[in-house]
Amino acid sequence: MAKRGSYAKGVAKREEILTRALEVVAEQGFRSASVREIADAVGLSQAGLLHYFGTKEQLFVEILRKRDEVDLVRFTHDPDSPAFIREDYAAVIEHNSEVPGLVELFSRMSVEAADPEHPAHDYFVARGEAVRTTFAEALRHRQEAGELTDAIDAETLARIFQAVSDGLQVQWLLDRDVDMPGAVGALFDALASPPPPRRP
Template structure:
């Protein structure tokens, strides 16, 4: 191979490497920009709800044009879906709602740990509270998500409690479904009070005391 051919091949390989590096850098930049948009949208949806949130405002905070934002998320509804997925992923790091610990007491104590974690994540709690409040209307884009989430959590807690009954850990006359719904109602009610007045409401301590009392009532 002569010097001219070697130079041509070296130049071609260098250009290909440069293009590959450029693509990788482009992907990394795009991922970072998408993550920034999601974090800003999470804050905006949590503060203003879905209907009160503006794509123009999110784009401005992300230092993008609205067209630039729509390059990453094609609509406000798609952005909301991505934010809800992000929120669920954050929750899954602490507790897999579809696979709670087997048995009543382990499940209830896992929920205590989740509430304690949430007490350090006010933005995430606010997002959930605001969006689920809005989502009671059937035309809200998060309606199906909220409905499915409550069904999943209720079923998972009730199933774990029923296993506790079957194992002789919990009282035989326990209504597992009603108990699960009451636990969920307590979690939601405490979250709302905590968001409204965090200085006076210790959400984690109050929920732990509630679960401690509940376990005394329902233990076999």
């Protein structure tokens, strides 16, 4: 029983750390949010903090995983709902502009994770597959409803949207005047099925 209680406390502390770390990275930026800053924010030493995660890199992977979890609850409608595609996608993009530190962390680690040996590699591969699968299914529904062009298959379209989202984040980090939600909206407009021809 004591072991189970200790385990539960450890899980709770880990969640507390990740929740606070999200705030620290979002507020202070990726470069400023050192292990020391995060440890101070949750009342731990650096060694005490890393006890829960192993390494600095794994800590940042778990921060990104926690971010996905929070965003999923906050922004996602039912995948069968028309709002799942345009409104939810735009809401996440808009939110990203409010948390530049998390955007920088995601963008930097996604590049580094191209190395199969990097601690974030499996996370980014699995995340990409999950995002594309869910998005492709929702896009397919919109195509079947005649709301989006079917000139591009849903799987390819999902990959394009993922590339647009990731690429826009990098552009925005370089130039904060980039209108990420506006660019996404323009893509949706371009892919909308044309209205039926008017009858004479």
